[in-house]
Amino acid sequence: MLGTILTVFCALFFVGIINRTKSIFSGRKGPGILQPLKDIYVLLRKGSVFSTSTSFVFQIASSITLASIICAMFLLPFVNEKAIISFKGDFLLFAYLLAVGKFFQIISALDVGSGFEGMGANREALYSMLLEPAFFILLASVAMLTGYTSFYEIFSHLQFTENYSYIIGILVVYVFVQIAMVENSRLPVDDPKTHLELTMVHEVMVLDNSGFDMALAHIGTSLKFVIYGNIIANCLISTQLEWFYQIGLFLAIQFGFAVCVGYLESFRARNKMMRNPQFLLTLTSISLIIFFIGLIITSKLVVNQ
Numbered sequence: 001m002l003g004t005i006l007t008v009f010c011a012l013f014f015v016g017i018i019n020r021t022k023s024i025f026s027g028r029k030g031p032g033i034l035q036p037l038k039d040i041y042v043l044l045r046k047g048s049v050f051s052t053s054t055s056f057v058f059q060i061a062s063s064i065t066l067a068s069i070i071c072a073m074f075l076l077p078f079v080n081e082k083a084i085i086s087f088k089g090d091f092l093l094f095a096y097l098l099a100v101g102k103f104f105q106i107i108s109a110l111d112v113g114s115g116f117e118g119m120g121a122n123r124e125a126l127y128s129m130l131l132e133p134a135f136f137i138l139l140a141s142v143a144m145l146t147g148y149t150s151f152y153e154i155f156s157h158l159q160f161t162e163n164y165s166y167i168i169g170i171l172v173v174y175v176f177v178q179i180a181m182v183e184n185s186r187l188p189v190d191d192p193k194t195h196l197e198l199t200m201v202h203e204v205m206v207l208d209n210s211g212f213d214m215a216l217a218h219i220g221t222s223l224k225f226v227i228y229g230n231i232i233a234n235c236l237i238s239t240q241l242e243w244f245y246q247i248g249l250f251l252a253i254q255f256g257f258a259v260c261v262g263y264l265e266s267f268r269a270r271n272k273m274m275r276n277p278q279f280l281l282t283l284t285s286i287s288l289i290i291f292f293i294g295l296i297i298t299s300k301l302v303v304n305q
């Protein structure tokens with residue numbers, strides 16, 4: 001329960017910290033940290049407008065997407081405290097809950113009947129397909145290193161304390177950060193600031209969303225970012241620390257993650273469309289390296305001298 005409360009708390013400020021970081025690095029005054037919350041509040045008070053070409057699928061998609069993200073959040077523990085929902089193999093349910101939300105996002109864009117939104121949905125589906133192996137290989141690697149298959153047991157026994165494990169820890173954090181960037185349609189695969197339909201991915205998918213439904217989309221983005229930050233924090237925070245140190249480190253890691261996203265988006269160029277598949281396959285390659293290192297460490301793969 002504590003992890004869920006902290007996740008929701010961090011989600012309130014996460015996007016605001018990203019935007020504030022980007023404005024500082026670009027030398028602008030920029031919006032305040034609470035501006036995204038104010039925008040969501042305004043949108044929640046507005047009604048949604050639905051095109052006559054859409055069906056009930058478009059009307060329920062935003063709610064189902066947010067519900068799937070919230071359910072996935074309930075599967076994440078807080079260091080050595082169990083999650084609200086915890087069982088063996090729960091990380092598989094976590095992955096597919098997020099996939100259900102992505103699926104409804106895609107079919108809602110197709111339901112509009114717009115060529116531009118269909119183009120964005122096609123790109124989103126392609127990127128998700130190419131990113132899925134990296135995510136599963138990475139989770140399988142940490143599961144193999146610990147010998148457990150639930151988030152709670154994995155994070156309770158995952159410790160980067162030896163010299164070789166530092167390398168694994170750095171690679172794991174790097175891949176999770178990149179996965180979070182791609183899953184939330186940020187640079188280098190997508191740019192939330194662009195307004196050219198030919199190059200947009202996520203933004204073109206929600207062109208027909210308005211009012212309450214748009215607010216749900218913004219809330220889902222904030223939660224999904226913090227969910228991945230939660231995974232990174234659980235990988236790094238030691239279970240031997242006192243609970244108040246764990247909370248402090250969790251908040252510090254989430255803040256650092258938000259600043260890192262803002263920094264990357266300030267100094268990183270967007271990839272050309274044709275380079276995005278290559279970039280995503282690179283993440284899979286790094287995950288495979290982590291997997292083979294784990295095989296060697298656990299003596300499941302013997303290297304002949």
